[in-house]
Amino acid sequence: MSSEIKLIKYTIKKPITLRYPSSLIPEKKYSQIPEGLRGLLQRDNEKCIGCKACHYSCSGKATTFQYRENKLIIETFILRCAFCGYCQEICPEEAIKLTKTFEITINNPNEKEAYVTTELDLVKCKNCGKYFATKKFIDKTYQRLIEKINPIIKELVMNDYKKIEEYCTDCRRILSIKLNTHPKKYVWLEG
Amino acid sequence: MIELLLIIFISFFLGLFYSFLIRKFSARLQWRIGPLIFMYKDLRSIMGITRIIQPLYDIIKLFGKRTIIPESSRKRLFIYSPYISLIFAFTSIFFIPFSSIPLLSNIPYSIVIVSYLLIGSLLFMIIGPIASGSPWAFIGVRREAELFLVAEFSFIISLFSMAISKNSLIIWEISTKEFNLINITAGLLMFTSILGKLHIKPFDMSEAEAEIVAGPYTEYSGKLLGIYYLTKIFLIYDFIALFISIFTPINTLPIYLSIPLFLIISIFIIFILSIIHVLNPRYRIKNALIWYIKIISILCLINIIAMVI
């Protein structure tokens, strides 16, 4: 009997129920969101270079990409997104950020709001006329190449890259003999 | 005659208010908010000013739902017993005095009538589910019946010990006689029986949802369940009003004093019931029976001693 009565002292307490949403006023609507909440992802269209790393690292297979005419479209289907934050971690340009938006319920999965979409302009291949990569991506690849390459062959590679820059991957292979850019020649240079 | 019409509304709204209070008290004691007395200001235009009649909203909602009658049930018994139960509970409000207004309680043998009506109401709460044919209902009913027997025992002993010691079978006469020791002992006995009859924890084993789904009311839905809920509203009023009018000297007071006093005492009783409801888990039926037999035998003994004195 005694501990039943002792429990009374726990009954006197302010209710811990929080009102949700805490107000109808939009600014005060969600006052309980902590710092660093992993919510809906946001992709910065300016920073994004279209490397598709977020697609290959996506744990829920939510991020997909497709080539449509002269555009590269990267889409994240938010109903599949698990908010793991792995794409944010892996993105080389820090273009992806998880925001604090957490109310993402939508009625129709075909709606535009169901996707976080990034559209990027593609460059035309000089040889075959196929759209193959973004300008930023080509530039970035070039920069990376210079940073990491063996200094002995640096100049040679830089020259070669300038030659093939405007061709798509298939044409680069086909034209490699004609333009004398086949990578095999670096092998003996490096030793 | 006008008070007989008025008491219908008064008892209905008091019953609603009491079941609201049980919900509100137990919510606040459990660190919750519960149904709001004053709605948030910015939501008043949508939700209304108050939620005091939330129990009524629940019943109205049930009336709007489809009623499903199971194939395996005894249909007539299944359908009519909620109504009979409601009629019994409803009729008994006229025979219980309401704060120095005698109503019909000064007719001869009114104590017998009231006890029969209340027993009848609870009995049809048991008979209806039996007719439903659900195994959950059978187990629930079995528990309900066992509890009913022990709770009824203390209920009857308490009522008739009052009748014997006050030398009358009329509720109005019993309630207006002078207050003495027997009022307290018999009142305690009555209180224990109210715990069982209103399914206050630890005695809600017949509705133990974790064990037997909804117990007796498993197969009831829609209107029929609404009728049972309505019956409970009247039953709460019946038991509280009977308790106050018989065991407290309230009916000897003038009406302008007795009505507020009635409200205060009833809210206090509801508060005590809520605290018991909140602090206890549910007993097994076996434990409950043992508890009842233990407590009743002690209280009866004290009661008899008090009667002799």
Next chain:
Amino acid sequence: MSENIINRIKEIYPNGLEYKISGNWLIIKVKPEELDKIAKIMINLGARINHITAIDLETKGFEIINVYDITHANISLDNITNIIFKANISKIKPEYPSIGKITWQAVWAEKEIKELLGINPIGLPDSRHQFLPYEWPNPVESELKEIPEVNINGNYLQLKMPIKEAYQSLIPIGPYHPGVIEGQVVYVKVEGEEIVAADIKTGFHHRGIMKLIENRGYNRGVFLAERICGVCSGAHGLAYITCAENLFDIEIPERALYIRTLLAELNRIHSHLLWLGVVADVIGWKTGFMYTWGLRERILDIIESITGNRITYGIWRIGGVSRDISQEIAIKAKRAIEELKEEFSKMALEITNHPVIKSRLINVGKLTYQQAFNGGAVGPTARGSGWKIDVRKDNPPHAIYDQSIISWEIVTDEGCDSYARMIVRIKEVLVSTDIVIQCLDYLSKRSGEIRTKVKEVPSRIEAIGLNEAPRGELFYYMKLYENNNLLQAIRIRTPSYRNNALIPLMLIGCNLADVPVVMGSIDQCLACTDRIEIIRNNHREIMSWKDLVNLSIKMSKKKGLL
């Protein structure tokens, strides 16, 4: 030194085809016909079965893998914690002698093998379906070429009741029942309110997560592993990471280890508080439910502020963790935890002394030490029966659980009933808060690396990862293809998978009102598990181990196998 160990194990079991030591595990290749003999030897030595599983090696047939835990056995093999016995069987005749007839620990595991891979363990005591409905024809047992149409109105094995037993009534608790939150059926046969027989059937939400992880790569698998269970997601994450890191064999920075410990223990606290609430709800005490869940909310807030999510933490990475804890949050969290500990320890005292709670829990769901050992109970269920096993000490995951660095102890209770399990869990919450406070002390004072670079290629071909989830021992096993470093198979055994198998044993002799309490007392997590079922006959007495073995022999004789 390794030769020394191999010589010693050869004294115990000399017939192995190949002996190998890899990390803390001893891997022995054996003939499939000897698996039951080995099981007998190991069980007699006091070893415990972690898991029994099989892997499809495509054209090479099947590989049966038996993992034994020898930390509590009467063998001393220096630092060896687990012995893995492997046997190859052909696909033409996928059979091997059942280990389930030796010990109950293996029965559900072998049923899983049978159901998922079509291997037939000869002499398995309970050969009914694990995931499929009982009425479904058994292609392994009967020599059916094709599956015939299923008669939906067919014979329900357990629901049939002879007229002479009409005084009993059969009550199915589940698949959808307010007392059991997730889908499972417990059939109980009651006389009045007393239970005379019980049976359990799970398999209502098998999601095939193991198969999904397999083709997802090491890094992405952890997010799926976390989603196996909502309550012990942290434990699943840690177990996965431990297993994967054993595969790569890498060192993890100290600060990351502390963060992992912190999160795993916060996970344990919130899971135990949740459990306490569920049990309170099940015995009809809504107030207790509200109070403990109210306290749990604070833990979730701490987790949210650390990881950015409340349930799935998503910060486990191979080689460390992805987020650091700032000093500010560490100090804030420490204050909150200390407050919670003070409040909870006082409240727990009142809860454990409450007469009605005592009357509902004491002597309900009895599980003696011997039953727990034979049945292979894990976690608080085993510790509530006085069996001092804890993976955190025996076979620690990749986090800080060294008792010389962090002071903590294993909680056991000799009560062997639901009340003892409650006491164990309440004490574990207090122990966990101590660990959390020590971790936060370290984290708020020092700084350092939280992640190391992972090697490109795994250095082992198979690995096991164990972790003490709130419900008990969690087992992960990974195996790679022999030629291309990709994941061939992953096997997960959750703690509830073991403990659920003991429910019918605990139920017999209880009151109907105790069924949810007993089911709740082992803290079953069906989302984790979903793979369990057991059978008892209509006898009032509990079947002993010998009875079951005899029964299985009788059954095998009937079928002409013996």
